[in-house]
Amino acid sequence: MAHERQLHLGAFMRPVSLHTGAWRYPGGYPDANFNFSHMKEFVRKLEAAKFDAFFMADHLAVLNMPIEALKRSQTVTSFEPFTLLSALAAVTDRIGLVATASTTFDEPYHVARRFASLDHISAGRAGWNIVTTANPDAALNFGLEEHVEHGERYQRAREFYDVVTGLWDSFAEDAFTRDVESGQFFDPARMHVLDHKGEEFSVRGPLNIARPPQGWPAIVQAGQSEPGRQLAAETAEVVFCSPRDLEAAKALYADIKGRMPAIGRDPLYLKILPAAFVVIGDSIDEAREKRARLDGLVHYDSAIASLSIALGHDASGFDPDGPLPEIPETNASKTGRAQVLKLAREEQLTVRQLAQRYGGYSGLAFVGTAASIADEMEQWLVERGSDGFNVVFPYLPQGLDDVVNLLVPELQRRGLFRSEYEGATLRDHLGLPRPANRFFAD
Amino acid sequence: MAHERQLHLGAFMRPVSLHTGAWRYPGGYPDANFNFSHMKEFVRKLEAAKFDAFFMADHLAVLNMPIEALKRSQTVTSFEPFTLLSALAAVTDRIGLVATASTTFDEPYHVARRFASLDHISAGRAGWNIVTTANPDAALNFGLEEHVEHGERYQRAREFYDVVTGLWDSFAEDAFTRDVESGQFFDPARMHVLDHKGEEFSVRGPLNIARPPQGWPAIVQAGQSEPGRQLAAETAEVVFCSPRDLEAAKALYADIKGRMPAIGRDPLYLKILPAAFVVIGDSIDEAREKRARLDGLVHYDSAIASLSIALGHDASGFDPDGPLPEIPETNASKTGRAQVLKLAREEQLTVRQLAQRYGGYSGLAFVGTAASIADEMEQWLVERGSDGFNVVFPYLPQGLDDVVNLLVPELQRRGLFRSEYEGATLRDHLGLPRPANRFFAD
Structure with a gap:
């Protein structure tokens, strides 16, 4: 018995979990950051459980926290997303592969090319998580003295998206004729030279790779600020978000989907998948x-560092047992900071309590039995708080094993999640249409 | 019976061969540019034949030739190197994987990170082919109106190399303590913040990945101009070159290796591997x-386009049956242009004849039986024209099959090539030492 709508499930991961205590959890793999065989094990289990996608979190810098805190954390040193996901593409057949690429610190030609290549290698399973990179320390690794301002980052992101998608459309489906007899390898009338000249970028094109099998890799977007929501409504096909509870989720869901008709987009073709920390x-x-x-x-040093990242401000000098002091406005992610302030206010938490929440996992959590969590997920789906979830595993491999062995079968019994893949591509799994080529009719 | 020195063999490839007629050759795979299963087949055969490395040629633009010529060519639209080689890493165990990355159109932090990641995923099999990108059309895909001038490209390449290798040394071997009991994941005293501030780059670091298994991926360099040779003597561990004959090769070999002692480098630790087109x-x-x-x-249109690339000048308007006219000095690869002029002069070729040579394959070719080619390769090795070859297959898969089934066994019988891999990493295969970490004693 299938529901009218079913859940979509992504796995949002770091190799040793996003939870900074996970590497110390019994049975864990503290070496997973640089052990490819563990990653292969994880992704194959997720594919056997019919997950829509494997989604690797990313960073562009090590620092941004006090060194005494940093040394406790396993989260920032690991594989680079394109190399990792391409390797995983070669050892899987169906699961989607979502990589993060920054619009602030990379070039549209490179990004378009790598995603197109990953999509070809994986036969249509790539997704691009568009991030503007909130970490101010990343700028220092790319020759910039000061971080790019929030508003400008989003303006650049929008133009970056236009260039990348334009480059993906460089060749019509039938461009590559490969006519051995006549010697014509492709038809130049079916190739488009983009010739983009904009505020931020000047890119001639065409891209030196055929159009991706999915037309475009699925477009994932994570910002929840005002410009982030608008960019999502305009461009995203998957929204990765972190609402604190169902009420907040429903408001976000209605807001982003509500913006779409005016833009001429069908809200059905944007899937909102909050991150959900699942402990079974x-x-x-x-x-x-x-x-x-x-x-x-x-460790408390790691906890306070996580709070510092969330605030975009070094919190290590604050009184651990006092309330959160006033801190100046910075250029860090506005969504993250707003959540800290809300949590501190609502729950009257001390700096230590806040830090421990952020050092562990501060976002939406489902903590219970497979049945109770399936109940919650069903409620979110039915009440339109989400179209599914990006599952965050508390520890690995056990937390992942619990989800695939206990929760997924429960969801399948209820008709809330697929028992077999019906299609071959990430777009198929997500129920997303294949974008038309803007320059050529199919 | 093993020789004192043995040959090193790389496979220098495009998916459908570098030869622009190859996609029309009987039994070929015209669709190989976007067919990953063919690439998997090729690399596994090369690994079974104990090749040192698989080496993927690369481009950063489609254009740079007249459209009527471009349409005949299969060489410029294909997979992106990092995604392809990472996927191939997951389906192989021993063969080295060499990717091209441009120092003119990429960021040192990205390049350092991707090669380190490929090296971790492949357990020490990555190599970086440092290119400065001679194709002036590439600049137009990266926001530059004019191509970066030859001398400046090399100055930037040298600094780029310093930054990348410095970033690879961000962590000591023993930095990641992962002490579950104390909660210390790594020792910050064993992490180095590069803080590079140079003419071209400002990069803080550290890199957000552990030191590569090989210390540094093997360094490959291809320029043959004066600054290219000097950069190779200073930095390269493999030189990829295209001497026209044994005499030219011996001069190049002696010149580059002769520069090394003064720099404090042992010439033994630089392997010179000319490209060799092998038809058996x-x-x-x-x-x-x-x-x-x-x-x-x-096709002649394709031939004339190849000549245009070699010259860095559109040759389509030249009289096909006349001699090569005078053409103005440009910013394109100086080595390539010098070779065309030499060939035209020495062999008194018309434009058409030159174009047909360049449209096919104009470089060093061994055309004969397995025995005659083994004789030639042995002579090159013994007379120090090279330390081995980067084999260019004339057509695929047959040309590759001929090499692995006929030539490699002949070389093995003569003790000129390994019958088994002795080590696990690309450095092991090439007989290269593992670089010391410049910031930490091992």
């Missing part, structure tokens, strides 16, 4: 104990 | 017939 136990109490045990492994 | 027949006549058949498949 045989009982709800056992699940809570697991989470408490995990959070207990987060 | 049961008799020398049959091999020549194969080559003639292949060259006959090069």
Whole structure:
């Protein structure tokens, strides 16, 4: 019995989990950041469970936290996304592969080319997570003294997207004739020279690769600020977001989808998938104990560093047992900072308590049994808080094993999640149409 | 019986061969540019034959030739190197994987990170072919109106190399302590912040990935101009070159290796591997017939385009049956242009004859039986014209099959080439030492 709408499930991961205590959790793989065989194991299990996509979180800098805190963290040193996902493409057949690429610190020609190549290698399973890169330390690795301002980052992101998608459309489907007899390899009338000259970029094109099998790799977007929501409504096919609860999720869902008709887009073709930290136990109490045990492994130095990142401000000098002091406005992610301030206000948390929340995992969490979590996920789907989730595993491999062995079968029994892949591409899994080529009729 | 020195063999490839007539050759794969399964087949055969490395040629633009010529060519639209080689890393165990990355149109932080990641994924099999990108059309895809001048490209390349290798040394071998008990994931005293501020780049670091398994991926360099030779002597561990004959090769070999002692480098640790186009027949006549058949498949429009690239000047307006006219000095590869002029002068070729040579394959060619080619390769090795070759296959898959089934066994019988891999990494295959970390003693 299938529901009218089914859940879409992505796995949003770092190799040792996003939770900074996870590398110390019993049975974990502390070496997973540089151990490809672990990554292969994870992605194959997710594919066997029919996940829509594997989604690798990314960073463009090591620093941005005090060194005494940094040394506790396993999250920032690991594989680079394109090399990792391409290698995983070669050992999987169906699961989607979503990579992050920054519009602030990369070139549209490179980004368009790499995603097109990943899409060809994977036979249509690539997705591009468009990020504007909030970490101010990244700028220092790319020759910039000061970080690019928030508004300008989004303006550049929008033009970057236009150039990349324009480059993907460089060749019509039938451009490559490969006519051995006549000697014509492709038809130049079916090739478009983009000749883009904009505010931020000047890119001639054409791209030196055929149009991706999906037309365009699926477009993923993560910003929740005002310009982030507008960019998502205009361009995204998957929104990756972090609402704190169902009410906030429903408001975000309605807001972003509500912007789409005016732009001429069908809200059906944008899937909103909040990050959800999933901790499964045989009982709800056992699940809570697991989470408490995990959070207990987060060193305070690491916790305060995570809070610093969320604030875009070094919090290590704050009084741990006092309230969050006033901090100056900065250029860091506005969404992240707003969430910290809201959490601090709503729950009257001290700096230490806030830090421990952020050092563990501060976002939306489903902590319970497979049945209770399936109930919650169903409610979110039915009440239009989301179209599915990007699952965050608390620890690896056990947290992933629990999801694929306990939660996914429960969702499948309820008709809330596929038991087999029906299509071959990431767009097929997500129920997204193949974009028309803007320069050529198919 | 092994020789004192053995040959090193790389495969220098485009998916459908570098020869622009190859896609029309009987039994070929005209669709190989976007067919990953063909690439997997090729690299696995090369690994079974114990090749040192698979080396993918690259381009950063489609254009730079008249459209009527471009349409005949299969060489410029294909996979992007990092995505392709990472995927191939996942389906191979021992063969080296050399990718091209441009120092003119990319960022040192990105390049350092991707090669380190490929080296981790492949367990020490990555090599970086440093190119400065001679194609003036590439500049137009990266926001530059005019191509960067030859001398400045090399100055930038040298600084780019310093930054990349410095970033690779960001972490000592023992930096990642992963001490579950104390909660220390890495030792910050074993992390180096590069803080590079130079003429061309300002890059703070550290790189957000552990030091590559090889220390540094093997460094490959291809320029033969004066600054190219000097850069190679200073930095390269493999020189990829295109001498026209053994005498030219010996001069180049002696020149580059002769520069090394003064720099404090051991010439043993630089392997000079000319590109060699290898056509094998049961008799020398049959091999020549194969080559003639292949060259006959090069359309004149494509031939004249190749000549244009070699000259860095549109040759389509020249009289096909006249001599090469005078052409103005440009910013294109000086080595390439010098070779055309030399060939035209020495062999008194018309524009058409020159174009047909360049449209087919104009570089060093060994055309004969497995035994005659083994003789030639042995002579080059013994007389120090080279330390091996980057084999260019005339057509695929047959040309590759001929090399691995006929030539490699002949070289193995003579003790000129390994029968088994002795080490695990590309550096092991090439006999190169693992570079010390400049910031930390091992």
